[in-house]
Amino acid sequence: MSKDVDNKGSIADDASFEDVEPTELSAAYHKPSNVHIIMDSCADFAPGIAEQLGVEVIQFPYVGPDGEHFDDGWKTISAKEFFDSMRRDKKLHYTTSAITPGHYLEVFERAAEVGKPTVYLCFTAALSSSFYAARQAAEMVKENHPDFEIYVVDNGCPSSAAELLGLEAVHQANKGLSAKEIAEWVEDAKNFIHGYFTLETMDALAAGGRIPAAAANIGGKLDVKPELTYDQTGALTVKTVCRGRKKALKALLQDFKDNYSYDGSLPIGIISADAQKDANWLEAQIRKEKGCEGLTIIHSQVGPVIGSHVGPGMIALIFWGTDRREKLSLSDRIANRVRKSK
Structure with missing residues (x-):
């Protein structure tokens, strides 16, 4: 929960991610003894969460003007520094790449x-092609260690949607599911995680060549804010287009009302790209919903890999x-049945 949200739901104007209180997980989410769970930095874990879970995190690479870096959870550079650089230079583009089979092989x-x-x-x-590189590496390792049990699962969801999936995977491992059962559980459970997000600008999409620069420029002048989600394969899709930031935030809130399970035992996530004031506004609105007052809400900052594609202000x-x-x-x-039969 953010300290910038008071009991009346008012939001501090100078809201900062640094003021967000770290989430303390219960023992049910602590490192399982029977299964080793590995994830990667594109899960955009909130500070301290991966450590509490006992999850090993593989860092994705990205390249900036000064060379290659690895997504270390904002330890080397702060999110504000990163996104401020994109605000200053709209043509600045950080490139990203997949994790190599060699890196996976080492892990x-x-x-x-x-x-x-x-x-x-x-x-x-x-x-990302990382999934196929990981499967290749896993097969190579099993050739050298035939008794080693390893499962590579496509989590099917980007950013903190994967974080929520990892939380419950650890929880289920602690309740006794085996590694094989966890892999099967993930394949089904990922279909119950919803993720909706909006962008402040489309400049990062244009800088990365995903949309024409002219489209981003026109969208900016018209104050167009796309709302996006992801489909069953994990691919991003445009859900709707809003005029203005406030309408886009309200669209996110409406999707929550329409699709939330209202199971208070499961945490929800709010992730932003240096946009904590809006993140706090969302939290305040959610807590006004009946049955949501005591929800565990985990605030995260999107990492540099996904952040390079969505730009500052994403929420x-x-x-x-x-x-x-x-x-x-x-x-x-x-x-879907055809895919599963392969």
Whole structure:
């Protein structure tokens, strides 16, 4: 919870992520003894969460004007410094790349030497080739360690949606699920995590070549704020387009009201790109909803890898809700069965 949100729901104008109180997880979420869980930095963990979970985090690389860096959770550079650099130079573009099979091989070899059954919840294959590199590395390790049990699972969701998935994967491991069962659990559970986000500007999309610069310029002049989500494969899709930031934030809140499971035992996530005031506003509105007053709300900062594509001011609302497969068309449901049969 943010200290900048008071009991009446008013928001401090100088809200900062540094003022957010760290989330303390219960013992049910602490490191499981029976399964080793690996994730990656694109889960954009809130400070201290990965350590409490006992999750090993593989760092994704990114390249800036001064060379290659690794996403270390804002230890080397602060989120404000990173996003301020993008604000100053709208043409500045940080490039990102996949984790190499060689890097995965090193991580999985270490896990094999320890010998504990391992599950890797990999950043969605819809947005990165890392999943295929990880599967390749896992097969190589199993050739050298035939008794080693390792499962590579496409988490199917970007950023802090994966963080929420990891939280409950650890929880279920502590309740007795085996590594194989955790892998199967993730394949089903990821369909119940919703994520909706909006952008302050489309400059980062234009700088990365994802939309024409002219489109970003026109969108800025018209104050257009896209609201995005992700589909069953983890690919990003545009849900709607709003005129103005406040309408975009209200659209996020409405999606929460429409799809939230209202299970108070499951935390929700609010993630932003140096936009804590808006993150605090969202928290205050959520806590006004019946049954949501005591919710655990985890605030996170989007990391430099995903942050380089969405730019400063991005804000997302992540939560457990209805089964997203129920909204698929008949054709898409058949396509899902085809994918699973491969």
